[in-house]
Amino acid sequence: MAEHTPVLLDEVLGGLAVRPDGRYCDATFGRGGHTAAILRALGPAGQVVAIDRDPEAVEAGRVRFARDLRLTLVRGSFGELEECVRAAGLDGELDGVLLDLGVSSPQLDEARRGFSFMQDGPLDMRMDNEAGQSAAQWLAKATEREIADVLRTLGEERFARRIARAILAARAQGPLTRTGQLAEIVAAAVPTREPGKHPATRTFQAIRIHVNRELEQLESALPQAVRLLAPGGRLCVISFHSLEDRIVKRYIRREEQGDPVYAGLPTVPPHARPRLKRVGGAIMAGEAEVQSNPRARSAVLRVAERLAA
Ligand SMILES: C[S@@+](CC[C@H](N)C(=O)[O-])C[C@H]1O[C@@H](n2cnc3c(N)ncnc32)[C@H](O)[C@@H]1O
Numbered sequence: 001m002a003e004h005t006p007v008l009l010d011e012v013l014g015g016l017a018v019r020p021d022g023r024y025c026d027a028t029f030g031r032g033g034h035t036a037a038i039l040r041a042l043g044p045a046g047q048v049v050a051i052d053r054d055p056e057a058v059e060a061g062r063v064r065f066a067r068d069l070r071l072t073l074v075r076g077s078f079g080e081l082e083e084c085v086r087a088a089g090l091d092g093e094l095d096g097v098l099l100d101l102g103v104s105s106p107q108l109d110e111a112r113r114g115f116s117f118m119q120d121g122p123l124d125m126r127m128d129n130e131a132g133q134s135a136a137q138w139l140a141k142a143t144e145r146e147i148a149d150v151l152r153t154l155g156e157e158r159f160a161r162r163i164a165r166a167i168l169a170a171r172a173q174g175p176l177t178r179t180g181q182l183a184e185i186v187a188a189a190v191p192t193r194e195p196g197k198h199p200a201t202r203t204f205q206a207i208r209i210h211v212n213r214e215l216e217q218l219e220s221a222l223p224q225a226v227r228l229l230a231p232g233g234r235l236c237v238i239s240f241h242s243l244e245d246r247i248v249k250r251y252i253r254r255e256e257q258g259d260p261v262y263a264g265l266p267t268v269p270p271h272a273r274p275r276l277k278r279v280g281g282a283i284m285a286g287e288a289e290v291q292s293n294p295r296a297r298s299a300v301l302r303v304a305e306r307l308a309a
Helices: 009-016 033-041 055-064 078-087 105-109 135-141 144-155 160-173 179-189 201-211 214-228 242-257 287-292 294-298
Strands: 023-026 047-052 071-075 094-100 229-239 276-278 300-306
Touching (some): 009 033, 009 229, 078 214, 094 214, 144 160, 160 179, 179 201, 214 229, 242 276, 287 294
Parallel strands (some): 094 229
Antiparallel strands (some): 276 300
């Protein structure tokens, strides 16, 4: 079975400040690398609810952790974090929430999941391949402008317009159904190469983020995580993309300041008070981790603590 090496493992455990009897939510279970480490740090009374929208991830987790009754696995999206935690039967507050964003190695490595420009597969790219629109379905209908906008904003692709035009020209000849087909179209449309990078990297990343509504999911999860946390509870978010990290950084900053409407006033009602306190700055993987796990190169961890209202 395909493996996933968890990034920033010690840093996440430190960030969550795991207490043996604590209750934690791993909102991006993947192959359970972080969950396993949290479970190791917990005593018999600790609990973990782990969420993933990918049915294969949840299935693999049910097998791997079948004997550990401290873990409840939920198939769902962290955009509905509160609902997922409720579905796990956990009421009351949590001591920590972890989001390790993006895709897992098994998703990227299995050609049939359709995320890879390196190996030909169906043009899918959905983390939950039983819901929503696949990349092929989106590309079949989107306008040139919509495609170019997605490539520019989510992939920071300089040649967004050219690639979008090439996709429309190809689509007029017949449906785009394979990742290999899309990779070739992009490679032919892009006039220059970035060293060490496949010319379709940015396009695939952008379409994946769009199809999975990754930024919207993150925007929706952060306030839910804060509502779920007990005072002193920790929020840990690992981003792999500057747009994700910007959302996290701004959100924490906003929650550190409280509602600006009440700034300078002698009494601030509970709902307008700061709800988070930043714990340290951005944490990046060290040289040794990047050497052994290249995925760690772009990982950025941010940690915040829930304040009492
Ligand atoms: C980087 S991997 C997590 C790896 C995990 N920490 C580990 O150590 O194995 C991200 C996982 O989050 C899942 N995921 C991404 N967005 C999600 C969302 N909005 N809701 C639920 N799961 C999501 C993906 O399906 C993937 O399995």
